[in-house]
Amino acid sequence: PRFTVAEIRQSFLDFFAARGHTVVPSSSLVPANDPTLMFTNSGMVQFKDVFLGTDKRPYVRATSVQTCLRAGGKHNDLENVGYTARHHTFFEMLGNWSFGDYFKRESIHWGWELLTQVFLLPPEKLLATVYHEDDEAYDIWTKEIGLPPERVIRIGDNKGGKYKSDNFWMMADTGPCGPCSEVFYDHGPHIPGGPPGSPDEDGDRFIEIWNHVFMQFDMQPDGSVKPLPAPCVDTGMGLERVAAILQGVHSNYEIDLFAALIQAAARETNSTELDSPSLKVIADHIRATAFLVADGVLPSNEGRGYVQRRIIRRAIRHGYKLGQKTPFFHKLVDDLVVQMGAAYPKLKEQQAHITEVLRLEEERFFETLANGMHILDSALADGSQVLPGDVAFKLHDTYGFPLDLTQDVCRERGVSVDEAGFDAAMQHQKSTARAAGKFKMERGLQYDGLPTTFTGYDSLQEDAKVLALYADGEP
Ligand code: ATP
Ligand code: MG
Ligand code: MG
Ligand code: MG
Numbered sequence: 001p002r003f004t005v006a007e008i009r010q011s012f013l014d015f016f017a018a019r020g021h022t023v024v025p026s027s028s029l030v031p032a033n034d035p036t037l038m039f040t041n042s043g044m045v046q047f048k049d050v051f052l053g054t055d056k057r058p059y060v061r062a063t064s065v066q067t068c069l070r071a072g073g074k075h076n077d078l079e080n081v082g083y084t085a086r087h088h089t090f091f092e093m094l095g096n097w098s099f100g101d102y103f104k105r106e107s108i109h110w111g112w113e114l115l116t117q118v119f120l121l122p123p124e125k126l127l128a129t130v131y132h133e134d135d136e137a138y139d140i141w142t143k144e145i146g147l148p149p150e151r152v153i154r155i156g157d158n159k160g161g162k163y164k165s166d167n168f169w170m171m172a173d174t175g176p177c178g179p180c181s182e183v184f185y186d187h188g189p190h191i192p193g194g195p196p197g198s199p200d201e202d203g204d205r206f207i208e209i210w211n212h213v214f215m216q217f218d219m220q221p222d223g224s225v226k227p228l229p230a231p232c233v234d235t236g237m238g239l240e241r242v243a244a245i246l247q248g249v250h251s252n253y254e255i256d257l258f259a260a261l262i263q264a265a266a267r268e269t270n271s272t273e274l275d276s277p278s279l280k281v282i283a284d285h286i287r288a289t290a291f292l293v294a295d296g297v298l299p300s301n302e303g304r305g306y307v308q309r310r311i312i313r314r315a316i317r318h319g320y321k322l323g324q325k326t327p328f329f330h331k332l333v334d335d336l337v338v339q340m341g342a343a344y345p346k347l348k349e350q351q352a353h354i355t356e357v358l359r360l361e362e363e364r365f366f367e368t369l370a371n372g373m374h375i376l377d378s379a380l381a382d383g384s385q386v387l388p389g390d391v392a393f394k395l396h397d398t399y400g401f402p403l404d405l406t407q408d409v410c411r412e413r414g415v416s417v418d419e420a421g422f423d424a425a426m427q428h429q430k431s432t433a434r435a436a437g438k439f440k441m442e443r444g445l446q447y448d449g450l451p452t453t454f455t456g457y458d459s460l461q462e463d464a465k466v467l468a469l470y471a472d473g474e475p
Helices: 004-016 043-052 102-116 135-145 237-248 258-271 279-294 302-319 329-340 346-349 351-380 388-401 403-412 421-443 455-468
Strands: 061-069 089-097 126-132 152-155 167-168 177-188 206-219 225-238
Touching: 004 061, 004 089, 043 061, 043 089, 043 135, 043 177, 043 225, 061 206, 061 258, 061 279, 089 102, 089 237, 089 279, 102 135, 102 177, 102 206, 102 225, 102 258, 126 135, 135 152, 135 177, 152 455, 177 225, 177 421, 206 237, 225 237, 225 388, 237 258, 258 302, 279 302, 279 329, 279 346, 302 329, 302 351, 302 403, 329 346, 329 351, 346 351, 351 403, 388 403, 388 421
Parallel strands: 126 152
Antiparallel strands: 061 089, 089 225, 126 177, 167 177, 177 206, 206 225
């Protein structure tokens, strides 16, 4: 390939460092300063307080390569993995920031320079979007950069909810906000999908690569905006998406790093169909789950730990679908370390620990997986189009199938799940469990009266084993 993933990371940081930006390391997937956010889902998360004015840094320009997770939480791309060419749960975001320093002109010009002069992307394959009222950005693209007007698309704020695209960014309901300008790459007419702002913009022909957010307003509780005293810039570009372009492939899953992980997943599942969506899911999920463990998130039944558990179990179920009936997933940690250990030493340092956490979770789930799949298959054997809610709940409660895993299986078969029925069964169990809670407390079990994927006392011991790995302190 012309640029490896490692070379792209370095070129990006070097480019912005040479333009006065301080290189800031990636922060953890677990946000340090925001308990309301499940996971770090973009490069700006670690700078949030700087934008709000409650944190000061010794620099006004920054650049980073940030590990991000979009699974569980506001941004959730879990359901896209295996279906689109461009989405991962875990990915790396390249970003540059201005904290009250430069604004639209520099951000757009530098971005364009990097794409066309350093990465040598053909300008005629690039498009830009701007917020429909942002004439300033529109003029920079058309008059200064020289993009033909038909390739600069005005996008609204999606208040009518017509299409998905939305070029007005808000940190929250109030506070810093402003227009975005995004750069798209046209992978060619042989791929289905329309340009941004069109009804079929969700296709994979025109792929969004870089979002430039221009924070220039302060949203008031009444919905009016005041200008920010010092406008800021926040940009994010998906490393894997640029890598796909620079390596001459369409899908993120074909880049060097993913090709290696997919090979490894095929090896561990004895698969020969390298195009299988299940291999993509496994390759994606080993990154997400390994990085989560490295950042201290262990599989559990609540909060972040439950998202971790859901991702691990989804991966295992895909391996099972490919015919692998015994633990395999943890073996991919070594391959991941080969691919990403140099850029992320914590993976290498915690290699044995990560492998062990995944192995225990895998052994545990393999105990119930086959029986659960049997129940699911039987429930659908009559050709019904909806899986009953009580079956989905039983799978959740007794067989450790998170609802989204059951939905993933059903989606493959064109069947839906009765979610309302699932919720009702869950509610019913909650009230029964609360009544029983006192009794269990007396028996000395730690029990909070909440429903869990309770699979018996062995499971509690397994949890204790995982927790014991942490007895010597945080990794
Ligand atoms: P899309 O519309 O394709 O879902 P997005 O608008 O949700 O992308 P942003 O929130 O603007 O993405 O994030 C900035 C950049 O991060 C995107 O332009 C893209 O390059 C990258 N990115 C976003 N989500 C993912 C993902 N799930 N996997 C890989 N890269 C992503
Ligand atoms: Mg998205
Ligand atoms: Mg988008
Ligand atoms: Mg975007």
